[in-house]
Amino acid sequence: MLPRQLRRQGLAGRRGGARPVPGRRPPARSHALRAVRRARARRLRAGRAGQGGLSRGAARAAAERPAAAEGGRMSRRFLLSCFACDPDAGSEPYVGWHWAKTVYAGERRIVLTRRHHEAALAGRRCRGLSFRYFDLPFLSGLDHRHRLMKLYYILWQICVLPYAAWIVWRERVTHVHHLTYNAVDFPGLLWAIPGTRFLWGPVGGGQTPPEALRAYYGAGWRRQRWRAAMKAALRINPLVRGALARADLVLAANAETERRLAPLTRPGKVRRMLETAVLPAAIAPGPRAAHRPLRVLWVGRFEPRKAPGMLIQIARTLGVRAPGAFAFTMIGGGEMLAEARARAADVPGLEIRGEIPFAEMRAAYAGADVLAFTSLQDTSGNVVLEALAAGLPVVALDHQGSAEILPAGGGRLIPVAPPVRVIVGFMAALQALAEPETYAAASRAALANIRAHHGWDARAAAFRALLDAKVAPLDQGDHRPRLPRRGKRGVADQPPAAKSARAMP
Template structure:
């Protein structure tokens, strides 16, 4: 089988990193591992880390710098100024880099940022991309901090179909990989013709741990994991616990800007004796918690997906969450219980009822645990790469 000559755009790309840089590194190396001839456009600042890592001979990097002028813009605006400038420079570099079968933009996975590389005229893939999801307005009442940025983000997202650079990216893409249904629907409104759904994060195989029969014990252990950001809505988890009896215990792992608000909320909660906030701990401790808990509670009001959801599923934990965004798209109904998105009070009630069902019905719990474990394996890196390989070859045949 003839391999694909592939150009990949990975603004963030570096070994041994999380977030966007880790995603970029995983994609470019995965495609090289499949034998494709891969050229990567990435930011010059990634060069020192990339050049100290072992690299396959069929993987080549082109280092691109944004304009000096863009670096003079400060703050968050400066971050985007540099990104847009880098994209223009990346296009110019790509035009001198040879001929390709397929072009694929992988990072940043930014709906708003788009890409210029469709202008090269080759079959063009964009994503996985999220960002089409917005916070339900009813949840503005329970999140902490200044909501002006959240409202601004919602307004910008709704205006995206009229933003020329992003609209051009979606209209000209031969394939858009949407990380959730909301982003896919927005991509359609922006002119995307071919959309596939793929999470922006993968399940790492070494974290898989098959579920075991739930042991009879005094407490039903509920786990919450994540960064304490306002959009994660961790305070909703406290509301849920206040609707449950003394047979439930909640353990929270993570820290962040909402930490003080969480501490205050726990201190004044009638359920405080059943809530244990661990803060930021070594990752190994979190992995032990996945394997010793009974259910995973995911409360995010706005999230592309959440890698911790896949990690929980990989340990056979049923997921209890709202039915929206990434979890609505990628967590099967059988892998837990997803409740409708209404208002915080009703959602807290429904999540509490869902946890009661899982505690009181051992057969349903076991079926959900097995479904979670089985279904998350479709998100292993090798499965994503195989899917992407098929899509690349299909695009090359059509071109």
């Protein structure tokens, strides 16, 4: 005999396939359930039609993501790989922070960085910006200038891959962008995460030091030749080839890096864009006037590739030829600091201050007239942009990052040549800038250059235009395999056909 409750409801069984008892009207609840199922099936079919055949989970995620402000562009969620990201530091950490905060403003992005930067980033919250931290045990205290940092960077990129893949799956990330470090010979491994668009750069490091100035490297020149051979072998580097094949857009920070990468991938994928810029608030309100003596500033690491010995030779020679006409100041730390101080002890008008906090650099630029940039190997040179923003003319070698920045105005470029000719060229440029009219014109050109080409707002606008033009939305026409994504109850979403069959009454 059937249970009393089922007989009262007029059902012949308790599970699927139950039939109404003859002579009994089906209960109102079964009609309601069927109506709900039919409505759910209609919504599913309408959602699939409107979302190009997406599964229910993907359609729901697409509906939840807010539309972009311009042109109805489909929304995106980014994972930014910023090994170095610190708003209170210079160099690569400065670049990583401003790409995450300024260039990607208005997008939903997750910054994956080192736990070493957590304290500096703790109070820097912005709309749509969140952070995830990862460091290997006992190594989170390493500063980005440590001599073993490049080795740790490679190890970090290998170990962070599973965590990054979990973030992509958990947060429904659509785009992965490798930002820092921006080394051309090791693009990390995040390009291997399936189901995402990959962006790489701005990448630098394709440049090599000039053979004519090898004397400034001393015994370290053999190492530079080995590094140059490694860069020449990029075409057989499987990590570089894999990143280029998976990338939708590759940004090269200078012409040397672009020439190395462009032949290895399809035309138009590698585009030129400098990796750094300056904030509008850091730009001086107007041009400056030269002082007497002309105050020449040098900023950088005391290491062979920055050629601090070149400036010491320039200061020594000008001190003899034009006594009292120039005053030189060198700021920075590094392995050659003690040696530089010993060599500069008998040079009149030359002061070596050593390393100072990044927050004090604005005052250092304000107290100078000209920046002498003697670097032999640099992707761009943050200090060049910082000096231009302060209204300081820049004297630099005509190669690499300087050749990308200074042709638009605000500096003097010295052709690469043997050391004696380079030193003569620097001295001639400094003596010309000691003239008030020449200096005032150069200062105006420096400010015009930085306002027109090298503000973070201009960099963000140029990147967004490239992103919209070169990177199609992931939701349209992408058939690459996706990682399983959890549904409402923690179960992986099923293929659309299976879900449609299950949703039918």
